[in-house]
Amino acid sequence: MTGTLDLTEFHDELRTVARNVLAAADRDSAPPWTRVSTSGWLGLEVDEEFDGAGAGFAETAVVLREYGRAAARGPLPAVAALAVPALGLVDPGSVRDRLLREAVAGATVPVLVLGGETLGVTPFRLDSGVEGPVLHGETSFVLDAPGADRLLVPATRSDGTVVLVDVDPGAGGVEVTDQPVLDATRSFGRVVAEGAVVAADTVHAFRDGASALRHLADRAAVAVACDSLGLAEAMLDTTVAYVGVREQFGRRIGSFQAVKHACADMxxxxxxxxxxxxxxxRNVAEGAPDAAVSVSMAKSHVCAAAVDIAGKAMQLHGGMGYTWESGIHVYLKRATLNRSLFGSPTEHRRRLAQRYVSPAGVRPRACGPRRS
Structure with a gap:
């Protein structure tokens, strides 16, 4: 895929297929996992030698945006945006390669144990034991952990290196507890490891542990921003269609100045x-030095804006917008959760503000003309 025209056409086709597949799914259930896997979405960023498409994060982002637009259920975001890329960041080997192929084929559902309240750190540690490596730690709000076949746990060794541990959710010493949230379209779990003994060949070394964790945290934040963008677009389309047919005082409400301004703001x-x-x-895909800056800008603005847009859509639908049948509440709940997941707007803005903090003992020079 070379050239802007080819890339645009490919994205349009990918977007159309994703929209059709998700539209065919029942509102209260996830699209069939076999349909998701045969669509090739799970392996978009995987090399062809592992049965992937050899594409990139930009292509995965297209599908993530459509998942938000449809408020779709299912573990695709957790698998395609986090777990599969995490496997791509560790050293290759027979065990890792087999798991990667199984994930691409949809034969297994691996989930990266990345807490929804953390930013680029891992609370798990891997110690040496008589029977083998021993895993300790816990974290909360792990996306799709309750339905995972495998748990991919980033953990820190005693020497400070970061590794990825492939754990069976049903293994001794491992507990996954469902954590209900207001958003009924997704599932979260609390993962606890209390002295879980793991096989040595399930411990995979990251090529660069600290960098890998930051990269995966950035991907998680951008994935949520893509979801929020998609649902915001859905809310605008739905609202424009509604105000174009709903009449009040003998006029379509879309002709009222206040309604026009509200839609324009959206x-x-x-x-x-x-x-x-x-x-x-783009910056995350290219590993740009300032990727973290663009990630925080996107996460803080888009996820906050999506909540406002969904709320405004509910308001412009009038009394109908507050009913269960309208479905707008589904988007508002999802947008509200997205706002706090993988860093709230406040946390990401604080991260951005660090660029302007002067080193200790150095006072920033004042701007403006000097007084004589």
Whole structure:
């Protein structure tokens, strides 16, 4: 895929297929996992030698955006955006290669144990034991952990190196507890490891542990931003369609000035969000030095904007917007969860503000003219 035209056409085709597949799914259930795997979405970023498509994060982002637009259920975001890329960051080997192929084929559902409240750190440690390596630690709000076949746990060794441990959720010393949230379209779990003994060949070394954790945390934040962008676009489309047919006082409400301004504000916010998400996806995919900056910009703005847009959509639908049948509540709940997942807007803005903090003992020079 070379050239802007070819890439655009490919993205359009990918977007169309994803939209059709997700639209065919029942509102209260996930699309069939076999349909997801045969669509090739799980292996978009995997090399062809492992039965993948050899594409990149930009292509995965297209599917993630459609998942948000449809408020779709299922573990694809956790597998395609986090678990499979995590396997790509460790040293190859027979065990890892087999798991990677199985994940791409949809034969197994691996989930990366990355707490929804953490930013680039791991609370797990891997100690030496008589019977083999021993895993300790716990974290909460792990996306799709309750339905995982395998848990991929980043852990720190005693020497400070970071490794990826492949754990069976049903193994002794491992406990996965469902954590209900207001958003019914997704599942989260608390993962606890209390002296879980793991096989040596299931411990995979990252090529660069600290960098890998930061990269995966950035991917998680951008994935949520893509989801929020998609659901915000869905809310705008739904609202514009509704105000174009709903009549009040003998006029379509879309002709009222206040309604026009509200829809215009939604469009402006989405337009900014598209630019921010595109920059974050590109920088993360390229491993740009300032990737963290664009990630925090996208996560803080897009996820906050999506909550406002969903709330405004509910308001513009009038009394109908507050009913269960309208379905807008599904998007509002999802957007609200996205806002705090993998870093709240406040946390990411604090991260951005660190760029302007002067070193200790150095006072920043004042701007403006000097007084004589």
């Amino acid at each position: 469009l402006v916010s989405i337009s900014v969000s598209r630019r921010l998400v595109a920059a974050a996806v």
